[in-house]
Amino acid sequence: MSMQKELWKGNEAIAEAAIRAGCQAYFGYPITPQNEIPEYMSRRMPQAGGVFVQAESEIAAINMVYGASAVGVRAMTSSSSPGISLKQEGISYLVGANLPAVIVNMMRGGPGLGTIQPGQADYFQATRSPGHGDGHMIVLAPASIQEAVDLMWDAFALADQYLTPVMVLADGMIGQMMEPISWKRDQPLPEVDKPWAADGRDGDGKTHFVTSLRLKSADNERFVQDLAQRYRQIQENEVRYEATDCENAEIIIAAFGTTARIASTAVRQLRADGVKAGLFRPITVWPYPDQALRQLVLQDSVKAVLTVEMNLGQMHEDVRLAVRGDKPTPFYGRTGGMVPEPRDIARAAQEALQEVSE
Amino acid sequence: MAERVLFAPPRDRRLFVVLGPFGAGKSEIALNLALALRAQGRQAALADLDLVNPYFRAREQEALLEQAGVRLIAPEGALRHADLPSIPPALWQLVYNQELSGVLDIGGDPTGARVLGAYAGDIIKQRPAVWYVFNQARHDNASAQQALMSLRQIEAQAGLQVEGILHNTHLSHETTAGTLLEGAEAAAEFARTAGLPLICHCVKAALLDQLAGLSPLFPLTLYLRRPWEVD
Numbered sequence: 001m002s003m004q005k006e007l008w009k010g011n012e013a014i015a016e017a018a019i020r021a022g023c024q025a026y027f028g029y030p031i032t033p034q035n036e037i038p039e040y041m042s043r044r045m046p047q048a049g050g051v052f053v054q055a056e057s058e059i060a061a062i063n064m065v066y067g068a069s070a071v072g073v074r075a076m077t078s079s080s081s082p083g084i085s086l087k088q089e090g091i092s093y094l095v096g097a098n099l100p101a102v103i104v105n106m107m108r109g110g111p112g113l114g115t116i117q118p119g120q121a122d123y124f125q126a127t128r129s130p131g132h133g134d135g136h137m138i139v140l141a142p143a144s145i146q147e148a149v150d151l152m153w154d155a156f157a158l159a160d161q162y163l164t165p166v167m168v169l170a171d172g173m174i175g176q177m178m179e180p181i182s183w184k185r186d187q188p189l190p191e192v193d194k195p196w197a198a199d200g201r202d203g204d205g206k207t208h209f210v211t212s213l214r215l216k217s218a219d220n221e222r223f224v225q226d227l228a229q230r231y232r233q234i235q236e237n238e239v240r241y242e243a244t245d246c247e248n249a250e251i252i253i254a255a256f257g258t259t260a261r262i263a264s265t266a267v268r269q270l271r272a273d274g275v276k277a278g279l280f281r282p283i284t285v286w287p288y289p290d291q292a293l294r295q296l297v298l299q300d301s302v303k304a305v306l307t308v309e310m311n312l313g314q315m316h317e318d319v320r321l322a323v324r325g326d327k328p329t330p331f332y333g334r335t336g337g338m339v340p341e342p343r344d345i346a347r348a349a350q351e352a353l354q355e356v357s358e
Numbered sequence: 359m360a361e362r363v364l365f366a367p368p369r370d371r372r373l374f375v376v377l378g379p380f381g382a383g384k385s386e387i388a389l390n391l392a393l394a395l396r397a398q399g400r401q402a403a404l405a406d407l408d409l410v411n412p413y414f415r416a417r418e419q420e421a422l423l424e425q426a427g428v429r430l431i432a433p434e435g436a437l438r439h440a441d442l443p444s445i446p447p448a449l450w451q452l453v454y455n456q457e458l459s460g461v462l463d464i465g466g467d468p469t470g471a472r473v474l475g476a477y478a479g480d481i482i483k484q485r486p487a488v489w490y491v492f493n494q495a496r497h498d499n500a501s502a503q504q505a506l507m508s509l510r511q512i513e514a515q516a517g518l519q520v521e522g523i524l525h526n527t528h529l530s531h532e533t534t535a536g537t538l539l540e541g542a543e544a545a546a547e548f549a550r551t552a553g554l555p556l557i558c559h560c561v562k563a564a565l566l567d568q569l570a571g572l573s574p575l576f577p578l579t580l581y582l583r584r585p586w587e588v589d
Binding site: 008177 | 411413439441466469495496532587588
């Protein structure tokens with residue numbers, strides 16, 4: 001294991017981290033700005049004894065993940081926004097079949113083909129319901145390449161533990177930029193017993209059948225109720241966030257991913273101007289750290305919570321649900337591939353404070 | 359303190375091709391090199407031929423170049439924001455106009471170098487200085503053998519032969535003098551292994567005083583910042 005710092009491009013680092021964490025199969029299809037993930041996988045997966053397939057489409061890739069996962073293989077795919085839209089059906093099937101899988105989304109500006117510049121407008125499609133049905137997936141939102149690397153281990157572990165797809169939700173900047181990282185975790189995750197896997201190996205006399213089809217509605221309702229029970233466990237146990245300078249802050253800025261890094265520069269600028277600003281950064285955007293945010297916001301000192309995103313107000317809904325109208329919840333966002341600048345965030349914070357003082 | 363020896367682009371060359379893996383620092387070096395050519399009183403241009411990176415490209419510094427009087431050669435209009443294989447026709451002016459000096463900034467890895475393949479025959483006739491940017495902190499350039507393999511793969515795709523090595527070991531914002539000193543030893547070994555001269559050590563301005571022992575030094579101003587990096 002090496003703690004020496006190395007410079008990696010985000011997409012390459014995420015691919016390498018997946019392999020080191022124990023990913024055995026990658027299925028993907030090219031789309032900017034995540035192309036270095038399949039490129040890197042195509043070189044490295046065979047060396048690591050795993051499987052790489054460039055599928056004929058994003059839909060094929062997610063269904064190959066389904067197939068690999070159904071036989072007990074740790075599998076993943078990656079794409080960017082338009083490609084993730086295509087994968088939604090497959091993700092719903094993974095949810096419906098209780099299958100672990102990891103999906104990396106390097107978001108770009110939408111809607112439609114949009115642009116190849118970074119965006120965060122897939123928040124809803126990631127956190128509300130992947131595809132159709134009463135499903136969820138755990139959604140991890142890294143703000144740096146180091147965090148993205150570390151989260152790959154957690155993504156595969158959580159997927160196995162809760163038998164659920166896990167999405168690593170980043171934007172194109174994470175994929176494209178270069179940052180120093182160290183390999184804090186260099187051991188693959190332990191193999192997990194998968195007695196349900198359709199691998200034809202076990203002699204218990206029962207046929208293993210992995211499906212999301214339950215024709216009796218009562219059975220299907222029971223399945224969904226079981227899912228909901230598991231989601232409650234996830235909400236209780238797996239919430240992650242980072243709160244910086246939020247104690248006694250007068251304004252809290254809520255932001256995820258790279259936007260949180262831009263917001264942290266704004267927080268520094270605001271503090272230099274004598275404004276007590278803090279930063280709340282969810283690392284899990286599903287489950288959302290609503291209790292933690294609510295507690296911070298209810299401090300007497302806090303006058304407003306400013307949500308900042310690269311979309312027109314998607315996580316803003318989760319912030320408002322957490323705050324429940326107890327404090328003002330203004331919003332500042334850029335979208336369509338445009339990136340907010342620290343001074344614009346600082347200005348939005350100043351304006352929000354001015355509004356509440358009037 | 360030792361007398362600093364500063365690098366200057368050789369006056370008997372007018373085309374400079376900067377190659378290397380992702381993250382080597384090619385675009386920053388290309389920008390600084392183009393500005394250095396202009397500072398020598400030459401008519402200067404920078405051709406951004408990065409077709410593989412969608413972000414953090416030299417073309418984003420159009421205002422800086424324009425202000426300095428350096429011509430930017432890059433895809434025009436909406437194509438500037440794409441990663442399509444679109445080659446600006448003005449590239450030919452840089453290749454053939456003997457009054458014009460300039461830098462060809464090439465995308466990373468063999469994939470990025472492929473853009474040169476079709477043009478190599480024309481470019482070679484102009485006796486370009488073809489340089490490989492070495493960053494020991496890159497995971498795929500950690501050893502001299504790895505770096506040599508990367509250099510050979512890039513040469514094969516580019517259709518050009520590398521004639522010198524620019525040492526640019528860095529860890530982005532975490533770069534220290536120690537990073538450079540350790541990298542300088544690795545760069546010397548890589549240069550010996552490859553049988554190529556070490557052209558210079560690229561050092562950001564803030565570290566110059568601590569690295570006066572390295573020679574020659576090419577002081578870099580860093581222009582390609584991420585959106586949270588502001589003064």
